[in-house]
Amino acid sequence: MRYRILSALVATVAVSAVHAADPETYDYIVVGSGPGGGPLAANLARAGYKTLLIEAGGDEGDNPTYADLANFNEAANDEATRWDFWVKHSEDPARELQFHHTTWDTGGGTFYVGNDPPAGAKHLGIQYPRAAVLGGCAMHNGAVCSLPQDSDWDLVVNKTGDTSWEAHNMRKYFKQIEQNDYLAAGNAAHGYNGWLKTTAGDVSWAKNDNWTGVRIMKKMAELTGQDPTKVADLINTDILADDKNRDQITSLYNMVQHAGKDGKRSSPNNYIRATLADAAKYPLTVKLHTLVTKVLFNTTTGMAAAPPRAIGVEIMSGESVYKADPKHVAGTKGPVSKIYASREVIVSGGAFNSPQILKLSGVGPRAELEKFNITVVKDLPGVGEGLADNYEGSILALGAVPVDAGLITMIFRTKSAPTKNRNIFTWCGAFSFEGFWPGFPTDYGPNQWTCAMVHIGPKSRAGSVLLRSADPQDTPDINFRFFEHGGDQDLKEIVEAANLLRESWKAAGAPAAPFQELHPCPGELGKSANCTDAAQAEFFKLQAYSHHAASSCAIGADDDKMAVLDSKFRVRGVNGLRVVDASAWPVVPGAFPVLPTMMLSQKASEDIIADAKKA
Known part of the structure; x- marks a missing residue:
């Protein structure tokens, strides 16, 4: 534990020192550094765009708990990065209490796991740990690499008519990011010059x-x-x-894993750090320990029919300010400020936090937003719905x-x-x-x-991610049904x-x-x-259990009222706002979503850069 704490401090200082004088306005703001947002931010910076990557956690890239893949169980349990979401599997309270590993709060940071809790214990639910750390959940997972079924890609084509999603075309994004470490060079199905190492046992x-x-x-x-x-x-x-x-x-x-032959984890953390290492060439800034509380919109564009435009984000700075963090101290808040984007805001908070951020920003089901006195920017009923796993x-x-x-x-x-x-x-x-x-x-x-x-x-x-309140420090109410x-x-x-x-x-x-x-x-x-x-x-x-949450801000057809995104990841009904993470999938992609989401991030990078060049 001593090494973990020192490593976190050193890594945070290193990133902050390189970019101590953050400008007020960036071309792009990316919220979340996981498999969706981390590679995207690096790609945008490498394309020459001034990019801000915001991460609610710290940087544990040098910590063996995270860097050594063999320690993945310890990583997922580690309070240094763990966010505890307590979810439900159904609407039936009696059924929920039959889950053998249902968890109870027994006070003082201790838990009881099981079906016969001690008197006075508070029922929490089913633990669904996520990682608040530079690199996201790719820093605490088992690193299993698996591709989605071709039909998962083609479904987007069928819904939107965008043929760039055809399965045979999507393969190129895998090859672009892969640095194959287990096959002889020259295999046409694989990539050898990407940022993501893959290895086999x-x-x-x-x-x-x-x-x-x-x-x-x-x-x-x-x-x-x-x-x-x-x-x-x-x-x-x-x-x-x-x-x-x-x-x-x-x-x-x-089995293939995103790691090197040396057993070291390969993740967005490595790609982000490599991009930061050449600050003169790549204009990437990283803000750690920063919670995005909402997206900011310009709703007075001068044209009555013009959609609202995302112009930045509001942030709360500080460690452990989100209540999913087991280290959070009740009542703790951080200073709040605003940062602006001249081009776009991209939300990549994952299947739980992306819909929460959109709703806190006024984008979501009208009735739910009005219930919490949130000003409706865009009534979008699909936000937080369709959660799958x-x-x-x-x-x-x-x-x-x-x-x-x-x-x-x-x-x-x-x-x-x-x-x-x-x-x-x-x-x-x-x-x-x-x-x-x-x-x-x-x-x-x-x-x-x-x-x-x-x-x-x-x-x-049939799952959902609903607000508990308008407080951005609260965790959402998650039910997979x-x-x-x-x-x-x-x-x-x-x-x-x-x-x-x-x-x-x-x-x-x-x-x-x-x-x-x-x-x-x-x-x-x-x-x-x-x-x-x-x-x-x-x-x-x-x-049954799960840890591959997806589809809560899904891509869909123009005539589908529950569609949140178009095929270019743009949030429907507003400008300058996209969502790029596992929540964008119309279905759960295959057996393990981490590699498909990194591929999705690569495609989003191409789409966003292409749009920027047209502007």
Whole structure:
């Protein structure tokens, strides 16, 4: 902890010292330094535009907790950067209390996690940690790189008619940002000169047929129509390869992460710092520990029919001023000031904070804004609506001895999937992953064995991000409304996946077998008295978790009243304002949104710079 505090102070001073004399007006103001905003701000500065990047947290780029990818669980728990959002999965209070890791405030900065809280504990909800740090959530995640389905890109084309979003065109943005660190140079599907390093793990262990994990993997291959005799080759398949049938191919893969071969995380933090390092060439300014309280508009343009124009932002300066910060002290406020943009303001606060900022600025559903006496700048009913996420779950067991295996990654299609596309991303290994709560994960010892699952293409987009008040220091009211639409079908697909993975475990043999399953079917593997599909569906309905929030400021068609953005990320009905982050997606992009959002940021950079050149 001592190193963490010193590192944060040194990094903050370093950034501030380079840009001590911030001008009052910039060409562009970018709010949020995560996978959407961080690369965008760097790109704008590298294009010669005077750009201000505002980040509510500090800079932990030199801190091993964040820089070393192996420490990602510690990073997500660290109070240095953690913002706690306490969310709901449904409108049913009784259902919420059945979530095994529901969390309670027991006072003095302590928590109780579970279903039998001590007297006087205050129910908080389901923890959804976000990262307030230079680089955003790409600084505390597992760094998994996965591409969206082609249909996720093409959906924007279908909604807006903008053919620049066609999947075959979007690949170029991936190649522009990638610095591939695991394939020989010259692979036409990849990039080698970008700012984002990608690497893959050592899978040589898969050649040892005596390993328990190899026996399990062979069974996984057999159950999904792959050749079990070739698993050592299959597990080295490039998960980011370019294949026109990629979305329909069930295969084992080598997991790719945004990191270097040295295990160091690669993220927007690195790109921002590299841009700041050449201040004479790239006019980028970074303000850390700065909370944007609202976007400022000029509503008196001199033309009655002219839309309001974003002209800057109001900020509150200071550490831990937002109430999601566990270090926040009640009543603490910072000085408030205003900064102006001559061209545009771009909001990149993520799926929770971007809609909150828009609403606090007067852009959102009229009734909600008027409820809190916020002056309506633009009645835009879709702001904060349509919140979506991947459903995630796991099957967890204990072996009789530790399971000898590396990480097994597979993307596959269950038999009831509604399209020919794959619908489950799984990774299996000697770890536990059951969601998020203060202090996660539970360590079940050396014999733990898990297959974690991400459900691709959830049917329901029924969540919302609502204001609690007009106070910008308040956190919003977030409800995902899991399984509200198409829930039975989604649960069926998840249960099918669990059944297939459980079946593969039966091939483990001695000495790891017999497995004692902890959930969703407690008991000796294959002998649980209550392992019906219905019982498992009920388990996953109550215990599913998520950490890929998206779609709360979605791109949509001109005639869609719930559309917040056009295909160029422009907020509808106002000028000079865009949103560039995961909230812009019409659907959750594939299995992991971080790489798709960085690609989205690259496209937004191109669109914004093109518009600037036309002006």
